[in-house]
Amino acid sequence: MPAHHAIVYLLTGAASGIVGAMLGIGGGVFLVPLLTLAFHVPIRAAVAASLVSVIATATASSTVNLDRGLVNMRLAMALEVATSLGGLGGGLAASLLSTQQLFLTFGGTLATMGVLMVMRSGRRNVIADMSVDPGRLGGYLEEGEDSYVYRLRRLPLALGASLVAGAVSGLLGLGGGIIKVPVLNTFCGIPIRVAAATSAFMIGVTAAASVFVYFARGDVVLPLASAVALGALAGSVAGVRIGQRVEARALKIGMAVVLLVVGGRMALEAL
Amino acid sequence: MTPAGADARRGGLERLEDTIEAGLTVGLGLSTVLLAAGLLFAYTPALLWGILLLMLTPVARVAVVTVGLAFERDWTFTLVSLFVLGVLASGIWVAVHR
Numbered sequence: 001m002p003a004h005h006a007i008v009y010l011l012t013g014a015a016s017g018i019v020g021a022m023l024g025i026g027g028g029v030f031l032v033p034l035l036t037l038a039f040h041v042p043i044r045a046a047v048a049a050s051l052v053s054v055i056a057t058a059t060a061s062s063t064v065n066l067d068r069g070l071v072n073m074r075l076a077m078a079l080e081v082a083t084s085l086g087g088l089g090g091g092l093a094a095s096l097l098s099t100q101q102l103f104l105t106f107g108g109t110l111a112t113m114g115v116l117m118v119m120r121s122g123r124r125n126v127i128a129d130m131s132v133d134p135g136r137l138g139g140y141l142e143e144g145e146d147s148y149v150y151r152l153r154r155l156p157l158a159l160g161a162s163l164v165a166g167a168v169s170g171l172l173g174l175g176g177g178i179i180k181v182p183v184l185n186t187f188c189g190i191p192i193r194v195a196a197a198t199s200a201f202m203i204g205v206t207a208a209a210s211v212f213v214y215f216a217r218g219d220v221v222l223p224l225a226s227a228v229a230l231g232a233l234a235g236s237v238a239g240v241r242i243g244q245r246v247e248a249r250a251l252k253i254g255m256a257v258v259l260l261v262v263g264g265r266m267a268l269e270a271l
Numbered sequence: 272m273t274p275a276g277a278d279a280r281r282g283g284l285e286r287l288e289d290t291i292e293a294g295l296t297v298g299l300g301l302s303t304v305l306l307a308a309g310l311l312f313a314y315t316p317a318l319l320w321g322i323l324l325l326m327l328t329p330v331a332r333v334a335v336v337t338v339g340l341a342f343e344r345d346w347t348f349t350l351v352s353l354f355v356l357g358v359l360a361s362g363i364w365v366a367v368h369r
Contacts, residue, residue: 006310052322052325052326055325055326055328055329056299056302056325058329059295059298059299059325059328059329059332060299062291062292062295063292063295063296063299066288066289066291066292066295067292071288073287073288073336074348077336077348077351077352077355078348078351080333080351080352080355081351081354081355081358084355084358084359085358087358087362088358088361088362088365091362092365204328204329204332205329205332205333205355205359207329208326208327208329208330208359208362209358209359209362210362211326211362212326212362212363212365212366213362213365213366215322215326215366216365216366216367220322222309222315222318222319222322223310223318225322226306226309226310226318226321226322227310229306229322229325230303230306230307230310233299233303
């Protein structure tokens, strides 16, 4: 691979790592469209490179988020059951779908989630009364001087969304945070920062469920995946630190805009 | 659960989080060195091992969580974690036998 290609892929990985770590979505949502539409990388090689970079982003951002107590480990483990099953199924099914079907699934999923986030961006999920029991899958959150309690609502919905997120991840190389974060935040009572950190903790496992299948199929192009992953590693460490300084509502709106723009672009490409 | 029991469980979880954080940092550091060396010197074996190590880091993380929870005698979540480990192992098995 020429040196200038490696640098472009490194920078692309870094950009997707920054935004992906800020929002807990891994960055595949930006990487797959960029690699396929701007650099004409075949979609399966782009998905495989994205899965590797999602693992890099998840691992790097989790080292920071664990230190800050933002990851809800029990919730992550419970949802990983559904998301890893979905991830494995999606990875196996990827070869059965055409490129056009993959683009359309990708675009439709993102745009729908964007509309949902805009509709519910004003809601807050925290309880100021610290005597409230968070339950086994809820927890505590500190924001500056203030401490809050949050409780998980609608566990079956969270599990169902995680299964779908895993399948979409295996099919499209997304990591699945793009579905899990909005659903956990808008419907299941989890604050956006905890949803993003817990999702970032899970998406590495979701991606790992399918990445070995891509690797065995020869879809992991080593120089491409390595350059993108290295960039994502650096970008995600920066992204998770920036995300801490941004208002929760701004994070939600930013995510909704990204979902609508990228989803619409990909769906148009398929039509 | 009594408050003392809840505190003990939270303390155990925090120790486990520290172990996971250390494990993730080591896996990440090693794969970063291999990937950077592989790209700089166009050395494919370093790229291959760097990518493989990165791909295996989440699997190792789930294995560490499973063992840690078993030590904490949190059997419900040990089973949950074992199930996830089984799914990841199935993915590797399918890949190896293709």
